[in-house]
Amino acid sequence: MTNPASPRPPKRPKSSGDPTLIRCGSVAVKIYKLRREKGAYFTVSWHTGPKRNRQNFKAFEAAKKFARDRAEELAAGQVNSPTVICTRDIEDWLCKRSTSLVTRNDFRRLIITLFNFARRRGYLPRDRETEARWLEKPKIKSKPIQIFSPQEIDELLAASEGQPRLAIALGAFTGIRSAAIFQSTPARSNSTPSG
Secondary structure, rough: OOOOOOOOOOOOEOOOOOOEEEEEEEEEEEEEEEEEEEEEEEEEEEEEEEEEEEEEEOOOOHHHHHHHHHHHHHHOOOOOOOOOOOOOHHHHHHOOOOOHHHHHHHHHHHHHHHHHHEEEEEOOOOOOOOOOOOOOOOOOOOOOOOOOOHHHHHHHHHOOOOOOHHHHHHOOOOOOHHHHHHHHHHOOOOOOOOO
């Protein structure tokens, strides 16, 4: 008893090279030329939000006209915009991060910079303020500067030796910042001094 041959799944269409891009502003709609057993056809591909949309055409000119119309609609905002982000969405995202208020404020500044960049490049409308502009600045309470007592300095110096002890002494008695101390520390080298 022989097994009847199982039917083959239909072959995937083969793409013939890179897609043709139809651009309008920052929007690009792609036209793929695909081949099947019956012949070639053209697929117009575009995104609205996370959803990928496709439309097939037999003639390239019809696909090109459709792609151009779709690109113009997308650029004008007449089709569902990819994503609408409100100030509240950004604030929710910032609040979900388990970071300090200083870090949150740094994120806030970077987001504002990103939105302004997108507006300058034409990805966002230039005639309106961005949603990031209305983000509230977190109220950061400054902490008083703490100073080591002479007893604490003695304990630190007694517990350390070598270059760390030197760095502690410089910081404690001169008031120099730690970044400056680390910059002034001589680099260690593997070579021995010649003399």
